[in-house]
Each structure stands twice: as C-alpha cells, then as structure tokens.
Amino acid sequence: MSSTRARADHQTAFLLHSYPWRETSLIVEMFSREYGRVPMVAKGARRAGSMLRGVLMGFQPLDLSWSGKGEVKTLTQAHWQGGQPLLTGLGLLCGYYLNELLIRLLAREDPHPALFDAYAETLARLAAREDHSPLLRAFELVLLREAGYAPLLAEEADSGEPVQAGAHYLYLIERGPLPATDAPTDLPLIPGRALLAMAAGDFSAAETQAHAKGLMRRLIHYHLGGQPLESRRILMELQAL
Numbered sequence: 001m002s003s004t005r006a007r008a009d010h011q012t013a014f015l016l017h018s019y020p021w022r023e024t025s026l027i028v029e030m031f032s033r034e035y036g037r038v039p040m041v042a043k044g045a046r047r048a049g050s051m052l053r054g055v056l057m058g059f060q061p062l063d064l065s066w067s068g069k070g071e072v073k074t075l076t077q078a079h080w081q082g083g084q085p086l087l088t089g090l091g092l093l094c095g096y097y098l099n100e101l102l103i104r105l106l107a108r109e110d111p112h113p114a115l116f117d118a119y120a121e122t123l124a125r126l127a128a129r130e131d132h133s134p135l136l137r138a139f140e141l142v143l144l145r146e147a148g149y150a151p152l153l154a155e156e157a158d159s160g161e162p163v164q165a166g167a168h169y170l171y172l173i174e175r176g177p178l179p180a181t182d183a184p185t186d187l188p189l190i191p192g193r194a195l196l197a198m199a200a201g202d203f204s205a206a207e208t209q210a211h212a213k214g215l216m217r218r219l220i221h222y223h224l225g226g227q228p229l230e231s232r233r234i235l236m237e238l239q240a241l
Contacts, residue, residue: 008035008073009065012081014119015058016099020046028056028075029103030064033116037106040066040075055080059087059095059123071108084124091126094136097231098122101140104224105147115146134203137212140220141201149223151215152176153199165193171215173222188214 013032021027026042045052055062055078065077087095098119106112122139126132144151154163157176163169168189169177180189190211197208198215220229 006069006073007065007067008032011035011064011066013038013062013064014060014123015056015062016103018042018056024050026056027072030062031102031106031116031119032064032111033113034111035109036111037102037108038066038073039071039108040068040073042075042078045075052078058099059092059127060084061120084120085127087123087127090132091129093231093235094126094132095123097136097229097235098139100229100231101143101220104227104229105143105149105220112146115142118142133209133213137198137203137209137216138201140216141198141212144216144219144223147223149219151219153195163192163195163199165191165196167192169195171195171218173218190215 011032011034013030016029016031016037018026018028021041024044024046026045028040028042028045030038030040032038042052042056044050045056047053052075057080061081061084063077063079063081064075066073066075068074102119106115118139122135125135141151153176155161155176156163156169157172157178163177168180168191170180170187171177171190172187177190177192177195188211191207194205194208194211197203197205198212203209203212
C-alpha cells in the first residue's frame with residue numbers, strides 16, 4: 001500500500017457545520033464543488049492566534065486544501081474568497097435550512113457540481129433579500145434530483161400520459177401524480193399547471209409556491225425517514241410569532 005497521502009488543493013467549498021473537537025480543534029463539514037460533502041478536522045482552529053479562526057465562516061466561499069485517506073480529512077489551508085454578502089435575518093435562517101438539507105440528504109464524498117452551483121446562487125440571492133419562498137422551493141427540487149430522489153411531476157404516475165394543465169391531481173409519494181378521479185384520498189388536490197411549473201423549475205407564481213411548499217415538505221419528510229428538520233421547526237416558530 002502506498003504511503004502517499006491523498007490530497008486536494010485549492011478547492012472551492014462552503015462550511016455547512018462545525019463542532020468542537022478536543023481542546024483547540026474543530027470538526028467541520030464542508031461542501032465542495034468537486035468532492036461533495038467532506039468532513040475534516042481543523043487542528044488548532046479554536047486557538048486565539050489560529051489563522052483558521054476568522055476564516056471558517058458559514059455561507060462564505062472558501063478556498064480549501066486538505067489531506068488524508070480516512071473518512072475525516074485534515075484541513076491544511078483555508079482562505080476566504082470573498083464576494084458573498086453576509087446573510088442576515090430570515091435569509092440567515094434559510095441558509096441554515098439549506099445546510100441541514102445538504103447534511104441530511106447527501107452522502108459524503110459524492111460530488112454534485114450542479115447542486116453546489118445552485119447552493120451558491122441561492123445564498124447570493126438570499127443575501128440580496130429576494131423572496132425566500134421561490135428560492136427555497138427551487139433549491140429543494142434541485143437537491144432531490146441530485147440526491148437521486150427526482151419526483152415525477154410532468155407525467156401521470158400510472159399511465160405515463162402528460163400532466164394536463166387544466167386538470168387536478170393527487171400526489172402519492174411513492175408513485176407520483178394521479179388524476180383526482182382515479183385515487184380518492186384526503187390528500188390535497190394540485191392543479192396540473194402547478195405541477196408543470198414545478199417540473200420547469202418555475203416557482204414565480206403564488207399558486208405554484210403554495211402547492212410546491214406542501215409537496216416538497218412531504219417529499220423531504222419521506223426521504224428523511226420521517227425525521228424532523230430542526231431548522232424548519234425554528235423557522236416555522238419564528239414565522240408564527
């Protein structure tokens with residue numbers, strides 16, 4: 001077996017989560033464009049004089065280098081790339097929600113460049129104080145597709161026929177959309193035009209946003225095995241206030 005340690009140099013990444021490790025270090029979960037979600041130990045990052053202390057910020061693009069063959073790598077360098085305004089208020093809470101989704105739904109070291117780009121764009125638009133609802137719905141859809149859970153939206157589940165804009169559908173999580181007359185249930189009806197807009201990634205209409213919010217919540221809940229999201233609970237409580 002070669003003694004050469006695996007290395008990655010100058011990779012663009014975002015910090016998703018960190019927690020203390022031993023007396024002066026951190027374990028950090030990074031989301032990189034080329035390597036996906038990677039756990040690392042940032043040795044000495046909690047020391048007052050550490051070069052890493054002021055660099056490892058959430059929602060900011062970082063230039064990272066790391067090494068190691070094991071599951072947890074060793075962070076060797078980190079530099080702030082700049083260019084991303086800080087998230088504040090509701091945008092900051094939405095950012096934590098995005099991070100929790102990535103941690104919970106993505107396997108480690110499974111690269112998703114398109115998802116990384118969608119994440120970076122969503123952060124930038126949240127920082128610009130754009131309406132958070134269409135941004136979250138669009139990101140959730142990209143994430144589900146990239147994670148291998150792409151929902152059927154533009155075709156009827158059983159027949160394979162195209163969804164009709166003027167019809168209404170019931171959405172069964174393990175199957176997809178069914179004409180309302182074919183599957184009596186207490187699930188809410190979704191207009192075909194809303195399903196088609198979701199399939200196209202167009203969440204600009206209030207009607208689409210409303211139906212997409214409920215559907216995405218059901219889909220994510222299902223793929224998380226029914227486990228709740230802490231960030232969503234906090235967001236809902238603050239919105240209620």
